Amino acid sequence: GKIQRFSTSTNAVTTTVVIPGANFVDVAVSPTGRTLYAADSDGNTIHVFDATTGLATATISGFSAPIAIALSPDANRAYVANQTARTVTVVDTTTNTIVTTFSVSSTSAPTDLVVSPDGSLVYVTVGSALQVRSASDGTLQKNYALAGNAPAVALSATSAFVAVDTPFSVESALLSGTTSET
Numbered sequence: 001g002k003i004q005r006f007s008t009s010t011n012a013v014t015t016t017v018v019i020p021g022a023n024f025v026d027v028a029v030s031p032t033g034r035t036l037y038a039a040d041s042d043g044n045t046i047h048v049f050d051a052t053t054g055l056a057t058a059t060i061s062g063f064s065a066p067i068a069i070a071l072s073p074d075a076n077r078a079y080v081a082n083q084t085a086r087t088v089t090v091v092d093t094t095t096n097t098i099v100t101t102f103s104v105s106s107t108s109a110p111t112d113l114v115v116s117p118d119g120s121l122v123y124v125t126v127g128s129a130l131q132v133r134s135a136s137d138g139t140l141q142k143n144y145a146l147a148g149n150a151p152a153v154a155l156s157a158t159s160a161f162v163a164v165d166t167p168f169s170v171e172s173a174l175l176s177g178t179t180s181e182t
Contacts, residue, residue: 003027003038005054015054019047026068030075035093037078039066046080048096058096063089068112072119072135079122079135081110088113088124088138102138104131112152123160125150130162 001022005015023042029035029051036051046066048058064085071078071093078091082101086109089101104110108127115122115135122138124131128149132142148166155161 003036003049003054005051017049017054017056019056022047025066028069028071028078030071030093031073032075035075037069037071037093039063039069039080041065041067041083046078046091048093060091060096060098062098067110070113070115070122072115073117074119077115077119077135079113079115081113081124083109083111086110086126088122088133090135090138100137102133104133104138111150114153114155116155117157123153123155125153125162130160132160 001019003017003024004013007014022040024038025041026039028037034051036049038047040047044063046060047056049056063080063082065083066080067083068081069078076093078093080089082089086105087101087103088110090099092099104124105126111125113122113124120135122133122135124133128146130144130146130150130153131140133140146164148164150162150164152163153160
């Protein structure tokens with residue numbers, strides 16, 4: 001139930017926010033650095049804070065054990081991975097309302113997600129797959145099968161990087177020169 005802001009110049013805590021009973025599992029900050037979104041898995045909510053002062057500005061309900069949150073590059077949309085419902089919920093951050101929810105799997109829960117630099121795609125780790133979905137309506141664009149469960153994903157300008165919990169298969173792929181799982 002605690003979020004702490006650290007100064008990168010002094011390595012010191014500058015702000016601490018406590019929400020009793022909350023279980024924060026992920027955070028996202030707007031590109032301006034002014035707004036913080038925190039996923040509260042136990043409360044099935046997203047808490048919105050002024051990142052400078054730490055004051056709560058909104059609470060958005062309607063999630064199902066939210067586990068990860070990512071913002072579009074313009075910060076007008078927040079994408080929230082829901083573990084229990086196996087869905088991704090899209091939030092309009094200008095009104096703090098849910099726009100749509102799309103299913104990602106009937107058998108595996110999403111664990112992480114990230115939005116492409118142009119805001120058109122959402123990359124979602126789901127079980128042993130990386131799904132590439134349309135950011136506007138959740139339509140599946142591409143599904144990459146992985147050798148193990150994928151708990152995390154990150155993007156660079158040209159690549160998606162996925163953590164896979166089966167080290168032997170990743171090591172084998174790297175040693176053989178296979179890059180299909182990168």
